[in-house]
Amino acid sequence: MEDGGTRKRQRRTHRIVDRLITEDTGVRPTSAGPRVCESTGCHESTRGVKPYCPLHVAQMPYVARIIARQNSREHELSCADNSRTISHNGILAAEFLRWLRSGAVSIPRMARNMSVDINVAVHIANALKRARKIRLTPNTRGVDVAELR
């Protein structure tokens, strides 16, 4: 039985897959004609240019990678919400560091960039600070600003 969260996740995965395929092929998934799923024994039609139906789309290696990555990120997020522990080597930390490559970012701004709760951004920042990967300096309004060190 799927819960609402799973369905929401699948819809998001499909949006990401659509975008990647559009970038890959230059064809908008919605503008292509119907196809039949390439998974053995499956006769479902696929959405647009996707070679597999929604049930089998994870057979595409890069889709499998996206789903695995998304699941790990969500797992880290739920850990951050529940136990307040977050790895400075995890996916969220890597994402945080990536945003800092182009310059210093305030914590509230980082939370918006990463689409995470402000408290999660604070936890990630503290983990990275403890690992001596970033510096946190309050700006003139007393808001912490993160930068790579």
Ligand SMILES: [Zn+2]
């Ligand atoms: Zn199929």
